[in-house]
Structures are given as C-alpha cells and as structure tokens.
Amino acid sequence: MKLTIVTCSLLASASAHTIFTQLHVNGVAQGQTKGIRVPTYDGPNPLRTPLPKDIINVKAGDKLTAEWHHTLDSKPETDKADPIDPGHLGPVMVYLAKVDNALTTAVAGLKWFKIYEDGMDANGEWAVTRLYNKKGLVDFVLPSCIPSGQYLLRAEIIALHGAGNYPGAQLYMECAQINVTGGGNASPATVSFPGAYKGTDPGIKFQMYWPKPTSYTIPGPRPFTCSAKLK
Numbered sequence: 001m002k003l004t005i006v007t008c009s010l011l012a013s014a015s016a017h018t019i020f021t022q023l024h025v026n027g028v029a030q031g032q033t034k035g036i037r038v039p040t041y042d043g044p045n046p047l048r049t050p051l052p053k054d055i056i057n058v059k060a061g062d063k064l065t066a067e068w069h070h071t072l073d074s075k076p077e078t079d080k081a082d083p084i085d086p087g088h089l090g091p092v093m094v095y096l097a098k099v100d101n102a103l104t105t106a107v108a109g110l111k112w113f114k115i116y117e118d119g120m121d122a123n124g125e126w127a128v129t130r131l132y133n134k135k136g137l138v139d140f141v142l143p144s145c146i147p148s149g150q151y152l153l154r155a156e157i158i159a160l161h162g163a164g165n166y167p168g169a170q171l172y173m174e175c176a177q178i179n180v181t182g183g184g185n186a187s188p189a190t191v192s193f194p195g196a197y198k199g200t201d202p203g204i205k206f207q208m209y210w211p212k213p214t215s216y217t218i219p220g221p222r223p224f225t226c227s228a229k230l231k
C-alpha cells in the first residue's frame, strides 16, 4: 500500500483537526495566516485559500515558533480541542525545501530536509501534549549554516490514535513561505514526499494504547544540524 502525502497544496488526511496558522520569528508573531498556506476550514476535503502573497523574512539561526489551532478562529480559552484534540497524540516535525520562489505552486518533487522533530519522551509524554500545554506553540531553530534564499517551511503533526492499523495515522501539515538571509553553505541530505514515509514504518503503523509503548521511532530522517556536517 502506498502512503499518500501531499505537501503544501492539499491536506494529506481526510480530516484535519489542527492547522499551522502562524509563524513567530525570535518571539515576534508575524500575523495570523501571514505567509502560511492554510486550508479554508479544518474538515474533510478543504479547499486551499488563494496562496498568500507574503514571504516572511528570517535569518539563518533565528528562533522560530510554529503556532497551531483547531480552526482558524478557535482559541484554547473557549475550545477544549484547541489547538488540537488532546487525544490526537503523536510527533511534531518541521521540514524545509529550497525553492527559487517561495510563491511557487510547483510543490511536487521538492527536496525536503527535516530541521526539527519531537516524539514521545521517556515518561511516555507526546510532542502533541507538549504542544497542547503550550497553547499550540512549538519552538525550533533555523540552522545557521543553510544557504540563504527562499524556502517552504512545512510544519507537520502525525496523530497516531488510529494508527494501530494501516492506513490509520492522520497527517496534518501546512507550509510557510520564508526568505532566509545570512546563511551558510551547507547542503543537507534531502528526501521526497511521497517516498520518505512508508505504511510499514514503525512510526506510521503504531499502536499507542496497550501494551503501553516504551519508545517511538519518528518517521523520516533525523533532523539536519550544522554540527553534524563537521563530522
């Protein structure tokens, strides 16, 4: 069986229950949906809104924060499923793909490298629980050595509550359009979607309830780090 993952242009799962709605740069919120390719709503078969015209300027090495919400309008104060249904446990990941123009609609065949991942810790607590407790915010650092230029930044959550059988994992993702300055000359190894995940991956077909898992292998490659390239 083939695992269908569409990047940036369509939702991968039949029903999204959380949306990456906003990027923060060094703690400064850039504006709701600014430069983010968001769906029109969080239910099945959403249409994409017209592509955003903004490209968010960032510097290599910046601290970025992805902010998720249940819907474009929901708030944790009034919606218990905001930023996500707390039972939709699983990992959080961030990938980058270098593009000539971050406004591109040609997202098939892009070469992606992971820059962040968080799965299940030694106490059995999931990345999604941490995201939920932080009202949808996840911090990560843009590697300082990646080349300057335009990128799509793909923030992704996999909900594993139905992943005991394949296909059951629900993948949620959106992309931000960014312009990186002050970068270096690293050339991270890349993967493609579809391709990087398989239905048989231990992090895609995964039973999370009983027996209680003691570890979880996050799908895809390990994140690129600048220090790794010196080895």
Ligand SMILES: *[C@@H]1O[C@H](CO)[C@@H](O)[C@H](O)[C@H]1NC(C)=O
Pocket: 055, 057, 150, 179, 180, 181
């Ligand atoms: C990216 O940043 C550089 C440096 O500030 C700037 O010259 C360029 O116009 C920016 N590109 C876009 C698409 O914003």
